Amino acid sequence: MVLLIQHPGDRFASAIARQLFLAGCNPVIVTVDEIMTCKGFSLRMEDGRYASRILLRRGTEIDSASVSIVINLVQRMPVHFIQVFKKADAEYVYQEWRAIFIAWMKSFGDKLVFNPATPTALSGIDYSRPEWIQMATTSGLPVEPAEWDTQSGMHTVFNGSSQNPVMAVSCFNGQAYMFPNGMKVSDSLRDSCLQLQALSGIPLLTVRLWYWNETWHFLDAGVDTPVVQGIETLVQDITASVVQGGFASLNPQP
Secondary structure, three states, rough: OOEEEEOOOOOHHOOOOHHHHHHHOOOEEEEHHHHHHHEEEEEEEEOEEEEEEEOOOOEEEEEEHHEEEEEOOOOOOOOOOHHOOOOOHHHHHHHHHHHHHHHHOOOOOOOEEOOOOOOOOOOOOOOOOOHHHHHHHOOOOOOOOOOEEEOOOEEEEEOOOOOOOOOEEEEEOOEEEEOOOOOOOOOOHHHHHHHHHHHHHEEEEEEEEEOOOOEEEEEEEOOOOOOOHHHHHHHOOOOOHHOOOOOOOOOOOO
């Protein structure tokens, strides 16, 4: 079983699912909301290994023993229960479900998973801004003069403007994909993005760059992938890797 876990309305996940169907692989698609409202959920440990079974309300059963590949595109747990509980209780419930999701992902063991859930993030690894800057510098990406506003969650730019071109570079399985489609970068910049992806240990990583003073600078990085023209090549390569099982070496080692 190929399991695709996504948020409702995720266009990138829909593109992957469509390509998988075209390749003759019928994935089981489940949203994170369905997991939180399932009819039955069991998680057990046997001989030091986790095992799980989920029965969705639509009747679909997901047994970890039957799953061979997991495509995890979940970045956060839904917060629809915040209207039911008090604020303090809602935070507790959110953290409980977050822990349950991470434990559930753990039940897939050494199956092929991208991006795997970790204690710091539901998909990949949630590095701090200084950690990203350090890894970007180590990878050879210019990082000045960008600054991150921790309060607003947005970036600000010294001596630049919001009109400066921004480019996304998605890295997967040793390949770099430039968005918007047709953007050109030097081989050294592409290699630096791939090096950053390798250092992060995140199988599918998108690096965002901004252009200032005739140089592309590191802006930020994360697991979200832009759904823009040209995304088809990345989706096709992800599908091929799933069908062939060729991305096992990309999973971070525990």
